[in-house]
Amino acid sequence: MGSYGGRRDQAERDAITVEIGYALCSALFAAAVVFGAVAGPALLFELPDTASRLLLRAGLVLAPVLGAARTISVLMRFRSGPQPSQPGRTNPDS
Structure with a gap:
C-alpha cells in the first residue's frame, strides 16, 4: 500500500478486504x-x-497445509506492490 504508518483510505481498506x-x-x-x-x-x-x-x-494433513500455503501466497503477492496500470504491460511507463 502507498504510505507506511499513515492512515489508509477507504479504497485501500476495501482492496485489502477483497x-x-x-x-x-x-x-x-x-x-x-486436495482432500x-x-x-x-x-x-x-x-x-x-x-x-x-x-x-x-x-488428506486431513495435506488439506490444511495447502490451504494455509495458498492463503499466505495470495496475501504476500498482494503485499508485494502495486499492479501495472495498463493491462498487458509490466511497467506503467512502458
Missing part, C-alpha cells in the same frame, strides 16, 4: 479439492483398513 476474502475462498476450494483427491478413494471404494486410514489421514 483480497483477504479471495485468499480464504481460494484456499478453501484448493483444500477441498477429495487424496481421501476420496478411501471414502468411495472398499479399501483395506490400513490404506483407508492412511489416505484419510494424508
Whole structure:
C-alpha cells in the first residue's frame, strides 16, 4: 500500500478486504479439492483398513497445509506492490 504508518483510505481498506476474502475462498476450494483427491478413494471404494486410514489421514494433513500455503501466497503477492496500470504491460511507463 502507498504510505507506511499513515492512515489508509477507504479504497485501500476495501482492496485489502477483497483480497483477504479471495485468499480464504481460494484456499478453501484448493483444500477441498486436495482432500477429495487424496481421501476420496478411501471414502468411495472398499479399501483395506490400513490404506483407508492412511489416505484419510494424508488428506486431513495435506488439506490444511495447502490451504494455509495458498492463503499466505495470495496475501504476500498482494503485499508485494502495486499492479501495472495498463493491462498487458509490466511497467506503467512502458
